[in-house]
Amino acid sequence: MADLDHSSDESSVDSREDTSQDSKLDFSEDEEFLITRMFNLVGERWSLIAGRIPGRSAEEIEKYWNSRYSTSE
Numbered sequence: 108m109a110d111l112d113h114s115s116d117e118s119s120v121d122s123r124e125d126t127s128q129d130s131k132l133d134f135s136e137d138e139e140f141l142i143t144r145m146f147n148l149v150g151e152r153w154s155l156i157a158g159r160i161p162g163r164s165a166e167e168i169e170k171y172w173n174s175r176y177s178t179s180e
Contacts, residue, residue, distance in 0.1 A: 134171055138160055138163070141156075141159060141160060142156060142160070142168055142171065142172065145159060146172065151169075153165035153166070153168050153169040153172075156168050
C-alpha cells in the first residue's frame with residue numbers, strides 16, 4: 108500500500124511541475140519591457156537577453172518573443 112500512496116504523490120508532483128512550466132511562460136511587464144528593449148539593442152541574441160533576466164532561459168525568451176511578435180505573411 109505504501110507503494111500506491113507513493114505513486115500518487117509522484118503524479119501530483121508531476122502535475123505541479125506542468126503547472127509551473129505553464130506559469131513560467133507568463134512574463135511580467137518588467138520582463139516584457141526588458142526583452143523588447145534588449146531585442147532592439149542586440150537582436151535575436153536570446154542567451155544575452157536571458158542573462159539579464161534571472162530565472163529565464165534563452166529558449167523561454169525566444170519562445171515568448173516568437174509567440175508574441177511572430178509575423179506570418
